Amino acid sequence: MRRFEINAPHNDAIRLRGFTDALPTSFDEGGTTVWNGRNKIKIFTLPSHTADGKDIQEDVQIVVKRYKQPNFLQKVGYLMRRHKADKAFHNALQLIERGFATPEPLAFVELRRGRWWLTDAYYICSVTRLDNIEGQTDRPDWNRDLAAAFARFVAELHNKGVLHHDLNDTNVLYERNESGEYRFEVIDINRMTFYAPEDKIPLNECIENLTRFTGRIDLFEFVARHYAAARKFETPEIFVARALAQKKRHDRRWHRRKAFLHKFKRKKQQKKI
DSSP states (O other): OEEEEEOSOHHHHHHHHHHHHTTTHHHHHSSEEEEESSSEEEEEEEOOEEETTEEEOSOEEEEEEEOOOOOHHHHHHTTTSOOHHHHHHHHHHHHHHTTOBOSOEEEEEEEEETTTEEEEEEEEEEOOOOEETHHHHSSTTOOHHHHHHHHHHHHHHHHTTEEETTOOTTSEEEEEOTTSOEEEEEOOOSSEEEOOTTSOOOHHHHHHHHTTSOSOHHHHHHHHHHHHHHTTOSOHHHHHHHHHHHHHHHHHHHHHHHHHHHHHHHHHHHHHO
């Protein structure tokens, strides 16, 4: 069984339908690989074609992300919950509706054995040429203008009820226009929470969301100050102190977890030897 949804103009939908109908063969046999880790990402070119007697002249490039095939327990879980591909597609639509940028969602596809047993899943979107902010923030002379603009961007996300649960510096893309203003896009968006417009995100969750984008305390404090200013908090210093304390707790937990996983992996490797 093939479960899918396409979000594209009619002519592009025809091309996308041809591509999705051929999955997984179309993914395995074509495209240019741009990432090959837990998930695999490729860029494909959909060639021009004729539809309704009219020639479609331009080729179209798309990004296709194939998610890691789920193990047995994950397959059982996906009997009761939506897959990441489905979530990424609909989260992208919700982001755009709320005024934020992400590569245009084009389709998602789930391949299932029978009606329920998930075997493969794909998310398809438009190509973006923007760089992530990591190259500008992960260095001693980090870009203060970009960091301040990023703080204002996250404040706007939170003000509009959006939590991106993997808001690290590789998942935020940017460009700077001729007038010097920054524009941001977010990617890797399958884990998000959207609050109703009339509801406020609890401040504790906002701070926790901020802690993820950097391991640098000096950069984090700078962003926290500009974030507080953007949200017009009455006591910004109290907010910054609270954010710094929460950030340090978050980082201690993260280091303990990494140390435990590293020790666990070493034991597994030793057993194999």
